[in-house]
Amino acid sequence: MSIQMNQSLSVDCAVFGFDGRTLKVLLIERRYYAPDTQLDRLKLPGAMILENETLPNAAIRVLEEATGLRKVYLKQIDIFSDPARVSGEELKWINRHHGTHSERVVTVGYYALVKLDDRTVAYTTAKGAQWVAVESIVRLAMDHKQILSAALTLLCREMCQSPVAFELLPRKFTIRQLQTLYGAVLGIEIDNRNFRKKILASGFLCPTSEHEQGVAHKPAQYYVFNRAAYKKAVKEKLRLGFIDNWRY
């Protein structure tokens, strides 16, 4: 085997949002060229790395172009370097689209969490992008379904270990909204009373004086995330591990 020549480096971003019921991911429609109309139409937002740009900066650029947002939760998933990840017509599409002559494209996957407020939805809609329910996605362009699956796996883990869920919720939210989000991402049934009890016992939520308005059922109270309390708890808590805490 010889050294790989003529390769490109790209970034692809799985941008997640939550509409109150379902976990969604931002997809863009790609431009077809005559010979490749059989290729899958929808893809994750992505780009080739530019000269004078690091990979994380490329991801930030892609995210800003796709959502209009700069300060969002953004994390590397993995490097996708399978030599066969794009080939044939898919590789031709890439080379035509970018004006490159690559024989191989290695991509670094990122995932981002954004609040699906009116402004962001208006921005992405104007751009022609779509927020698609993650559970409904069967196929995507290239290996983007695989990148999406890796992003989801990571998101599930993160949501159990750290307070990333609040990146997907409005600043003020009901406990039911939080529970629905966890259920949607983890794909599990969550017991109402247990969830409410445990989440309130954690001390990480602060009640506000506001309640839901114009709902048929009893209006639920709004809460905000208490980041300071969370940070304090993390500091005090022992870390999971072999050497627990003997060095401190």
Add this chain to the structure above:
Amino acid sequence: MSIQMNQSLSVDCAVFGFDGRTLKVLLIERRYYAPDTQLDRLKLPGAMILENETLPNAAIRVLEEATGLRKVYLKQIDIFSDPARVSGEELKWINRHHGTHSERVVTVGYYALVKLDDRTVAYTTAKGAQWVAVESIVRLAMDHKQILSAALTLLCREMCQSPVAFELLPRKFTIRQLQTLYGAVLGIEIDNRNFRKKILASGFLCPTSEHEQGVAHKPAQYYVFNRAAYKKAVKEKLRLGFIDNWRY
């Protein structure tokens, strides 16, 4: 800015070993070409990615070529994609050495942990490689000092959170050896009695019937790592995080 063309992808490995006193890293001497004799001489083992090879497989290949070992602890550190990470004479050296025409090299750093037994040391010595005390290293070729620093940071974190230390020790070891290793990696003074008490209380060490031989002081007992007990403890223990354990 335009899309980056003519780029290479490489892997570089920080291979750590412990000689009973000091943390060492495997360095190789690079071949000089007439104009570049001012460049730093020592570098981490690394390679360009080959056709039909993933990045993790490239790292496994580099590691095997450098140490003769296949089944070792190997973990990705980070992607180093600063456009200026190799340039000028360093870039010329790379292109000359590999027969490439790259304008940029993005590298993925890995770190590996190996047991410095006679066989491995004989293998690396025969290859002309050197085990150098990490604390003595001031400069390395290209940005390898930075990659080494990132590897060390990760190793410190891993050693506090999981039982990776045993990858660096012989199968049978004394508690003093384990303590010396932690002290060497973390760069801290560790209290003998506290360490001994805590490590034995963890239940993760099994005593053997063997003791040190031919030592001037009282011969210390040998222990082995009880991986089964560790795995059981991890399962039972709550994970650090926001949602502790409510879903289980």
